[in-house]
């Protein structure tokens with residue numbers, strides 16, 4: 323989809339040491355070529371584009387000034403690291419980004435020594451950098467730690483917890499705040515206003531002015547006191563005291579696209595002896611690519627596209643709606659009949675579908691920023707006041723708020739509704755974004771109801787069930803991707819808590835399916851039928867409480883039972899096993915098998931490939947059944963196994 327751009331200067335750069343051999347005045351050309359290369363690569367792979375385009379100059383300047391990899395460069399989230407990957411020995415594989423067997427879309431320790439810290443969840447960079455810098459200082463080793471964190475990531479509490487402790491890192495720590503006034507959506511809250519004031523009320527800091535400020539020589543204690551006085555005075559005007567109060571020397575705002583100034587400023591910062599430094603760089607998301615600059619989301623995440631037009635290859639239209647869209651419509655429906663229904667997102671309005679809800683109910687939608695912990699406790703507070711909050715948070719990001727889920731919601735039995743999108747394997751984002759653990763981490767909590775939607779109709783019923791469920795916390799999980807194209811009901815049903823449903827009745831084999839593997843269970847049952855084995859399929863609906871009557875019946879009336887779920891060990895299958903053991907069914911010689919995600923992290927790939935690798939396809943169900951029945955003869959006869 324893209325011709326390779328001409329990049330004569332970039333062609334001389336394989337590693338950062340090659341950048342350091344260049345003259346400063348060559349750096350703008352290097353940035354230009356690097357930007358073209360990023361656009362060209364992402365046009366064929368898809369991925370996170372806007373963020374990377376915004377940090378091209380920062381990437382070049384940091385590697386020019388700092389001695390990476392001895393100096394540790396930590397990108398927050400890591401979604402902006404494609405230019406960094408290109409100049410750190412990975413250009414030859416850059417067109418494999420986010421593909422199976424290719425480069426990760428994030429920083430990854432196992433990929434390169436230039437990625438000292440892996441990421442993908444936001445706001446961890448300053449803590450990690452404080453750790454690196456403190457370790458270097460203690461061990462008397464050379465090396466700075468540089469954290470590059472976005473204004474969106476700066477809305478998370480963890481960033482402040484780290485800054486509050488940054489003193490320990492001394493002058494080894496440099497934080498670069500990459501302020502592009504964007505998260506995935508426009509950022510929210512007071513921090514945004516504070517940063518905007520800093521930018522609008524100050525001219526860009528020049529290298530010369532910074533050098534002058536840093537060069538003042540005074541006896542140390544006096545110097546510190548004078549510095550504080552100066553900071554307070556400046557802070558009153560600029561608002562920079564936010565960072566200064568936390569012990570940082572604030573440098574900024576600086577033009578994050580003027581690479582030569584950036585280099586000179588970072589040289590000063592590197593050589594300063596002022597304790598932890600915070601450089602406030604103002605950048606533009608999507609910089610240098612018109613279609614990105616002018617789009618509402620600044621091309622945060624794109625599929626393959628045409629470089630000239632910017633047109634994305636979104637594939638055929640008119641297929642079944644995504645689970646996200648089905649959830650959004652179902653929630654809208656609930657909100658229309660019940661004015662106590664409110665929706666909460668942690669900086670993911672479009673990803674969760676709540677952008678649609680927001681348009682209809684702006685006063686009942688709360689985007690709290692990247693602040694999952696706050697989102698959950700905020701929801702708990704609203705629930706305690708009689709509202710019906712739906713906390714729509716990706717399964718993987720809810721991990722961050724686990725204590726809030728336990729302590730603020732579950733123990734107090736508050737009816738917070740959790741809509742966990744991106745359950746199971748998610749494809750190109752890989753292990754960091756897989757929703758593997760929610761069944762295990764929620765299933766262990768007393769008071770929790772945990773559901774998994776088998777299809778889009780079920781999801782609609784489950785959203786309704788959640789809206790009606792006032793007696794405690796309740797969650798639903800559903801995957802990334804599209805539904806099955808089923809006809810949607812005119813009105814959703816309220817499901818009985820803890821009750822599954824029989825989808826197909828058989829005799830020898832029972833398949834207890836939770837979630838969207840139901841389709842594979844149906845295919846497996848069809849295959850088993852061709853072998854003369856009839857299968858019952860149950861869509862169990864509830865991971866907690868499990869339908870004990872149905873489980874008992876299925877386990878005692880079939881020769882073999884198989885559970886299947888898109889979740890790690892400790893989920894639905896574990897609950898069935900525990901129940902079977904408690905009931906003494908195991909002693910009676912029960913043949914029960916649990917299919918679940920493997921006990922390892924799976925790298926990025928197409929979801930269907932990931933599920934094959936995980937052993938969660940129809941073929942795996944059939945194979946498991948035949949093995950349990952010791953009917954290996956049927957393998958060969960029917961060619962089920964390769």
Ligand SMILES: Cc1ncc(C[n+]2csc(CCOP(=O)(O)OP(=O)(O)O)c2C)c(N)n1
Pocket residue numbers: 373376399401402442443444471472473474475476502504505506607668669670692694719722
């Ligand atoms: C804990 C967590 N919540 C949500 C996300 C999803 N997410 C990825 S990037 C992003 C926006 C980050 O904004 P910012 O830090 O300003 O970086 P930018 O994309 O603007 O460069 C969000 C919300 C995440 N990665 N981690």
Ligand SMILES: CC(=O)[C@@H](O)[C@H](O)COP(=O)(O)O
Pocket residue numbers: 370399401442506623673744748751802
């Ligand atoms: C970097 C990040 O965390 C998000 O941008 C994430 O990649 C979005 O994933 P979806 O595309 O599944 O919404």
Ligand SMILES: [Mg+2]
Pocket residue numbers: 472473474475500501502503504505
């Ligand atoms: Mg941003």
